[in-house]
Amino acid sequence: MKLSSFEEIIRLQFNAYMMITIKGTVRYRRKQRIRRLEHEALFCEIPEIKQNSQNNYDSYSIDFSVFQVWNFSIKVSDEKLGTALHKLSEKQRNYILLYYFQDMRDREIAELYHVSHSSVSYMRNKGLQKLQALMNERK
Structure with missing residues (x-):
């Protein structure tokens, strides 16, 4: 089926x-890749001193x-704070x-607790x- 000249023009414009x-x-995408490469460094090119300064800390549940x-499960990493929080009433x-x-x-x-916000x-x-007071007491 032959397209009319108008349809042919539209098709050419769309293709262009x-x-x-x-x-x-x-x-x-090329510029984006070049920008990314400017900021990234290969691990093998990083001096050993900098590699050693990139410490990894493992955290365990006992910490x-x-x-x-x-x-919610809320984790508190500070031992003094965790101990002091245990001494408060449950609501507080x-x-x-x-x-x-x-x-x-x-x-x-x-x-959540069905109480007034002032309480x-x-x-x-x-x-x-x-x-x-508990935190100052433990110092």
Whole structure:
């Protein structure tokens, strides 16, 4: 079936547009690869001193105090803080952990526990005072 001259022009324009787009994409990918290669270094080219400074630290479950609050497992790596948190009441500990480790606001915590946000704020602040006293006591 023979295309009309109008359809032939449209097909040629579309082909030209596609070729321009493909060439642009190829150029962009090439520039992107060159930029990446400028910043990356092969491991074999890195001096041994820098290789040794790239330390890897393994963390094991015995290095953490783990607290279970609602669906969250919250790991605290500081031994003093973990011990002090264990000495707080459960509500104070949960409010502090949710606020500082899960980045929840007082209103969100209040909704979880079905209490007012002012009582959450009060309990959290009292817990922080007690926590600070416990931490200073252990020094």
